[in-house]
Amino acid sequence: MDANLKDELPDRIAGALSALDRGAARRAEAVDASRIAERVLQRLKDEPVRVLHPPRISLRGLRVAAALAVLVIGGVVTQRLVFGPGRASVAALPILPPVAAGSTTVDASQQQAILDAIEEMRTAPGDSTVIPAAVSVEDLDVPELQALLSSMDEPQHGGTE
């Protein structure tokens, strides 16, 4: 132990460490370094290197998984949009046109209902199945948004004309 190190340690610990280390050094002398070297080199030759290959990713599998994810998420979102949270099952309710069926199939009242449903989902208290706050009008695609905006404008124009 050099002088600097000794200064860092209380005398009692330094003394105890010296005694402990002398015992360790005596035991270390019994280890035959040449024999260790031979064995290590032999093991390096005998034991094959284990290479961890990353799992093979199939493009086709990815596509299928992505399609399934879109179907499931789309289904859940559509159901929540149409039926709202905590409502009755699909079978018990009248069939409404799906959101993504086409811009021309969604009339103004339905679009307003969609907006209300989105807002309801985002603010529903204590509902463990609420879709994350990221779900919003922004989740609609361009044709849906255009249809939504134009149809929301129509009644107002109609009302003023």
Add this chain to the structure above:
Amino acid sequence: MGAPVTADIADSELIARFQNGDEKAATELVLRHTAALARFLAVQGAPDDELDDVVQDAFFKAFRGIGGFRGGSSFRTWLLTIGGNVLKDRQRQWKRRHVVELMPDVADPSADPQGDADAAWAAERLQEGLGRLARLQREVFLLRAQQGAEYPDIAASLGISEGAARVHYHHAVKRLKAWMQT
């Protein structure tokens, strides 16, 4: 086979030679660092009959993982931390076995038997205290106090900051001091 190995060659050069297939370079590295590694492991309670195996395993793992050695720390400090990992794994296997208590080197006849007895007690007490430290604290303490490694070297080998290494050392000394006083 590479060029003859001498003691003057730096570890980094030996590592490069080993990576190019020079077995003598590996042998030289083992000869250079076995004693320090064995001391490092012995002071942490590695049993006599397992010391050879643990040392061997540490070198094996070090050579197998030599590609991951970036030279941020010295080879020795890096090797010692690998040895610490091997010992930790082995100690799990030895759970039911009694870990041999290190006998301090106070067997030589002395004019001060009471002093020898005190030293033996203090050494045993210290070993017990080391076993109670958190692993990082223990390793930093031993790398610094037993092996004389510098903080940047210790920090690089353990993947922590130099400041963290100093803090671990400080806490280790503080805890050992308290333990020795109880």
